[in-house]
Amino acid sequence: MHLLGVDIGGTGIKAAVVDVATGALITPRQRVPTPQPATPRAIGIAVARLAQSLDWHGPIGCGLPAVVKHGIVCTASNIAPEWIGVDGRQHLQEALGQPVALLNDADAAGIAEMRFGAGRGRDGVVLMLTVGTGIGTALFINGSLIPNTELGHIEIRGKDAERRASDAARKRKGLSFAEWAPLFDEYLHRVVALIWPDLVIVGGGASKAFDEFGPLLSAPVEIVPAHLRNEAGVVGAALYAAACLTLPLSE
Ligand code: BGC
Numbered sequence: 001m002h003l004l005g006v007d008i009g010g011t012g013i014k015a016a017v018v019d020v021a022t023g024a025l026i027t028p029r030q031r032v033p034t035p036q037p038a039t040p041r042a043i044g045i046a047v048a049r050l051a052q053s054l055d056w057h058g059p060i061g062c063g064l065p066a067v068v069k070h071g072i073v074c075t076a077s078n079i080a081p082e083w084i085g086v087d088g089r090q091h092l093q094e095a096l097g098q099p100v101a102l103l104n105d106a107d108a109a110g111i112a113e114m115r116f117g118a119g120r121g122r123d124g125v126v127l128m129l130t131v132g133t134g135i136g137t138a139l140f141i142n143g144s145l146i147p148n149t150e151l152g153h154i155e156i157r158g159k160d161a162e163r164r165a166s167d168a169a170r171k172r173k174g175l176s177f178a179e180w181a182p183l184f185d186e187y188l189h190r191v192v193a194l195i196w197p198d199l200v201i202v203g204g205g206a207s208k209a210f211d212e213f214g215p216l217l218s219a220p221v222e223i224v225p226a227h228l229r230n231e232a233g234v235v236g237a238a239l240y241a242a243a244c245l246t247l248p249l250s251e
Contacts, residue, residue, distance in 0.1 A: 002026055003241050004054065006047055006062045007105055007233030009034060010078030010133030010168070013043070015050040016231075018238035023116035027054055029231060038079040040086050044095030051096055059099045061241030062092055063108035063233045065134060067148045071102055075150070077162075078133050101241040106136025107147050108236035109203050109226070114140055115239060117227035118201045127151075127197040128226070130204035130233070131184070135162040139195070151191055161187050167206040177209040181216035188219035197221055203232050 001021065007014045013034055017026040030050050035042035051060065064083075067074040071089030076082075089102040110128035113119045119126045123142050130136035135152030138145060152162040163169055165187040170180040188200065200219075202210060203226030210225035217223055226232050 001242060001246065003058065003238040003246075004051060004056045004060045005108075005234040005236070005238030005241070006050065006060060007108065007237060008043060008047065008062060008064050008079075009105065009233070010038070010065055013046055013050060014230075014234050015047070015054065016234050017054060017056060018235050020239055020242040023112060023228070023235050023239075025231065025234070029234060030054060034079075039082045040080075040088070040091050043079070044092060047092065048095050048097075051098070057098065059101070059241045059245040060092075060096055061101045061103075061108070061237035061239070061244075063103055063105035063237045064088060065105045065136065067150060068102050068104055069148065074148075077153070099241075099245050101237075101244040103237070103240050104136070104138070104148055105233050106130045107138045107145060108240060109136070109228075109232035110138025110140060110201075110236065111145065111239050112228055112232040112236035113201050113203065113226050114143060114145075116235065117232065118224045119199065122199055124198035125195065126199045126201065127191070127195065128201045128203060131165075131167050131202060131206035132204035132230075133166065133168045135166050135187070136204065137191075139197075151195075154190060154194070156187060156190060161190070167204065170206070177206070177212040178216060181213040184213065185217045185219060188217060188221070188223070192219050192221050199224065201226050203229065205230055
């Protein structure tokens, strides 16, 4: 079964048709910059264009960098505040003219890594981090997702952690990955002290440079790069849509 996965980020919107049985991308991944300001209307138009460019007609899974409860968007740290309180699922469904499943972007990435990537077959407490414009978190216990954790917003030295330790913060400060590693490591130490995961998977834009900063991390936990790297969000959104929007094969 093929479904369209869309990963709406603070900086870019990525989309591809995904084979949900294997996690493989069936089309090349398309990417457009996130419109600024990232209002519901502007994002609806951008995602509709992406779906059109892939000639897609069918269910769509969308990850959004926000807490999403039953389709309603509850937070907006890297998108326009107009999203708060909006039925994002309904809104995107109208903009796209297709059934939409909507979830938090880091939860989407985590779902993909647990199914096809670094978390495959891993029990216990697994924490997926997406390190990009913000820091997204997805928490799993024995493979089950605890949705909408927002551990990128814990306070470190009086500041929102993602403002200090995200990849956008690294770029803002003009740091190399090696120079940024201590900031990210401090974040990891704090998160580990709070939830003591068995495994931490690092995804998002920064994951492509894991070789540069991974060996410099000292937090007392197993830390691995995401296997699907920055594609996890697209794959996970499609997997989520398959679970929410399609009938079991037996029916
Ligand atoms: C948002 C999260 C999101 C993360 C990664 C944070 O600013 O609060 O909901 O998962 O960025 O995009």
